[in-house]
Amino acid sequence: MIQYSIRRILASFPVLLGILIATFVLARLIPGDPCKAILGEKATQEVCAQFAERYGLNKPIYVQLGIYMGNVLRGDFGTSIRFSRPVTTILVERLPTTVELGLAAMTIALLVGIPAGIISAIKRNSILDVVTMVGANIGVSMPVYWLGLMLAYLFALVLKDTPFWLPPSGRLSPGVTVVPFFQVFGWPVPEAGFWRGILDFIARLYLFNSLITGNWTVFKDALTHLILPALALSTIPMSIIARMTRSSMLEVLRLDYIRTARAKGLIERLVILKHALRNALLPIVTVVGIQVGNLFAGAVLTETIFGLAGVGSILFEAITARDFPIIQAFTVVIAIGYVIINLLVDLSYVFIDPRIRLE
Amino acid sequence: MTSASAPISVRAVRDYRANSLWRLTLRRIFRQRPAIIGMTLLGILVFCAVFAPVIAPYDPEAVLIGVENVRRREPPCIHLLGCPKDRPQHLMGIDGNVRDVFSRIIFGARISLFIGISTVSFAILVGTILGAISGYVGGWVDLVIMRILDVLLAFPSLLLAIAIVTVLGRGLQNALLAIAIVSIPVYARVVRASVLSVKENAYVLASRALGGSHFHVLLRRILPNAIPPLIVQGTLGIGTAILDAAALSFLGLGAQPPTPEWGTMLGTERNQVFTAPHLVFFPGLAIMITVLSFNLLGDGLRDAIDPRLKQG
Numbered sequence: 001m002i003q004y005s006i007r008r009i010l011a012s013f014p015v016l017l018g019i020l021i022a023t024f025v026l027a028r029l030i031p032g033d034p035c036k037a038i039l040g041e042k043a044t045q046e047v048c049a050q051f052a053e054r055y056g057l058n059k060p061i062y063v064q065l066g067i068y069m070g071n072v073l074r075g076d077f078g079t080s081i082r083f084s085r086p087v088t089t090i091l092v093e094r095l096p097t098t099v100e101l102g103l104a105a106m107t108i109a110l111l112v113g114i115p116a117g118i119i120s121a122i123k124r125n126s127i128l129d130v131v132t133m134v135g136a137n138i139g140v141s142m143p144v145y146w147l148g149l150m151l152a153y154l155f156a157l158v159l160k161d162t163p164f165w166l167p168p169s170g171r172l173s174p175g176v177t178v179v180p181f182f183q184v185f186g187w188p189v190p191e192a193g194f195w196r197g198i199l200d201f202i203a204r205l206y207l208f209n210s211l212i213t214g215n216w217t218v219f220k221d222a223l224t225h226l227i228l229p230a231l232a233l234s235t236i237p238m239s240i241i242a243r244m245t246r247s248s249m250l251e252v253l254r255l256d257y258i259r260t261a262r263a264k265g266l267i268e269r270l271v272i273l274k275h276a277l278r279n280a281l282l283p284i285v286t287v288v289g290i291q292v293g294n295l296f297a298g299a300v301l302t303e304t305i306f307g308l309a310g311v312g313s314i315l316f317e318a319i320t321a322r323d324f325p326i327i328q329a330f331t332v333v334i335a336i337g338y339v340i341i342n343l344l345v346d347l348s349y350v351f352i353d354p355r356i357r358l359e
Numbered sequence: 360m361t362s363a364s365a366p367i368s369v370r371a372v373r374d375y376r377a378n379s380l381w382r383l384t385l386r387r388i389f390r391q392r393p394a395i396i397g398m399t400l401l402g403i404l405v406f407c408a409v410f411a412p413v414i415a416p417y418d419p420e421a422v423l424i425g426v427e428n429v430r431r432r433e434p435p436c437i438h439l440l441g442c443p444k445d446r447p448q449h450l451m452g453i454d455g456n457v458r459d460v461f462s463r464i465i466f467g468a469r470i471s472l473f474i475g476i477s478t479v480s481f482a483i484l485v486g487t488i489l490g491a492i493s494g495y496v497g498g499w500v501d502l503v504i505m506r507i508l509d510v511l512l513a514f515p516s517l518l519l520a521i522a523i524v525t526v527l528g529r530g531l532q533n534a535l536l537a538i539a540i541v542s543i544p545v546y547a548r549v550v551r552a553s554v555l556s557v558k559e560n561a562y563v564l565a566s567r568a569l570g571g572s573h574f575h576v577l578l579r580r581i582l583p584n585a586i587p588p589l590i591v592q593g594t595l596g597i598g599t600a601i602l603d604a605a606a607l608s609f610l611g612l613g614a615q616p617p618t619p620e621w622g623t624m625l626g627t628e629r630n631q632v633f634t635a636p637h638l639v640f641f642p643g644l645a646i647m648i649t650v651l652s653f654n655l656l657g658d659g660l661r662d663a664i665d666p667r668l669k670q671g
Contacts, residue, residue: 018507018509019513152632297518301609
C-alpha cells in the first residue's frame, strides 16, 4: 500500500511540473503589454521600463521561468500587477468562497445522485427509473449559467414574500459581519505569516466558522446565500453520478454473489448497500474525481452569475487584465487541486477494492 | 446436395446481407428509444438551420424600430394565446435592441450546429493523428505525446479554453479553435487505445509480412477499429463543444453581437433576468435542447455500437 502510494505520488510530479511550465508559457503568450494594460495606454517608455524592472519582466524568459519556479516552491506567487497586493493574500481571501461553493455543490450531487442511481437500478424500467434518467439527461445538457439565472428568477422574484425566498446574489446580506473563530476563542495569533494565512483561510469558510462559533444568524445567512449557486453548480455532477451509479449497480446486481446473498435470506437493504453498492463504488468514485475538476470550471460561470468573490470570477478578471501572477497562481492551484483529487481517487481504490493492492 | 445448394446459398447471401455489421448496428440504433428521440430533435434542429430564412419571420439582425409598433424587451405576443390581433406577433418577444427573438433563435441553430460539428471534426482529425502515431510508434514518442496530453487534461476544459481565447483574441473563430484544442486529448486517447489493442494481432502482422507499408497498415488495417468508438465519442463531444462555446460567448469571449449566437444572446441580456426573463429563458432552452439531442443520440449509438459500454 505504502509502496503503491509513493509510486503514484511520484508519478504525478512530471504532470505538476508540466502544469507549472504550461501556465507560465500561456500567461506570457497573452498578447498585449501588461504595462499599458495596467498603467494605461499613455504610459511613457521610462515608466514602462521601471514597471518591467519592478516585476522582472525585462529579464530573459528562461530566467523569469527559473525565478518563478523557485518562488512557487517557496509558496510565493509574487505580487498582483493589477491590485498591487501579494497574490497569496488574494488567494487566502478568494479561495474559501470557491471551496465552500464546490463542497456544497458536491455534497448535493452525492446526496441526490447516488440514491437516485441506486433506486433507478433497483426499480429498473419503472416510471421512477425513466423519470430519473430523463432528469439526468436534461441535467447534463443544461448550461450552468442559464440554470443559475432561472433559479435566481424563480426563488428571488416569483417566490418573493414566501418562506421559500432565497437571495439571488452575494455571499452574506449587507450588515452581517463574521467574527473569525480565533478572535471569538481569544487565541493569540500572529499578525502575519504562514499560520495566520491558514487561520484566515479557515475563518473565511463562513459556514464552518459560524458553525464552530455557534453564530446561527451568520450560519443561516451564509447558507441561504449558498443554496442557489450550489444547486446550479451541482446539476451536472449530480446527473453524471446518478447515471454512473445506475449503470454500475445494474452491472453488479446480476452477479452470482448477489443471488447467493438473497438466497441465504439476507434482508434486501443489506444486499443492496453492503454487497452491491460497495462493489459498484469504483467507477462512481472515478467520475466523482473527474467532476471535481469540472466544478472549478463551473465555478467561473456560477460565481459570475451570483456575484460571488471567489477564485473563478477573479481568474476571469485577471485574464482580461493580463495580470500574469494571478493567472499563474490560480491556474496552478486549481490544476494542483485537480491532480491531488485524482491521486486521492486512485488511492481510494485500494480501500474500496482490496484486490487492487495485490497487483 | 448440389441441387439444394443454390437456394441455400441465395438465402445465405440474403441472410448475410440482412445481418451485416452496419445493418445490425442500424437496427439496434432504431431500437434505442433515446437515440430515436435524439435523432428526432436533431432532425428538427437541422430543418430549422437549413430553412431558417423561410421559417424566421424577420431578419435576425433587423432592428424593428420604426418598422413595427414594438417596444424594447417586450414579452412574447402570441395571437393564439390571447395577444390582441392588432399587435404584431412575436413568439419569443423582443430583445434589448428591438429585434425579434424567435428569428434570432432560429438562425442561432445554424451557428450552434456549425460550432459543434466543426470543432469536433477538427479535434477528431488532430486527435486521430496524434493517437495513431503515439500508439503505433510507441516508445518515447508515445511517452512525450501522452504526457503533453495529460497536462492538457489536467486543466478543466472550459478554463483552458478561456485561457487560449485570451491568447488568440476574442471572437467566434478563436473560440472554436480553443474548444477544438481542448477536446483533442479525448480523441487521441480513444484512437491510441484502439491501436494498442489490435497492433499485435495476427492479421496486422500478416499485412506487414505481405509488404504493406506502415502507413497502409495503420490506415487500412488498424484505424478502422477506432471508428465506432470515435463516432460515439464524437457525437457526445458535439454536445459538450456547443455547451462550452455558448459559455465562452456568454462570458463575452466567443461570438460577438449582433451575431445571433445563443450564448451571446444570453450573456448580453443576463442582467435583465428579473425584468425580461424571456430574453434569458429561450436562448438557454435552445442550447439545452440541442445539447440534449446530441447526448441522447450519442448514448443510443454507444449502446448500439458497443453493448459492452452500455449505461444500462
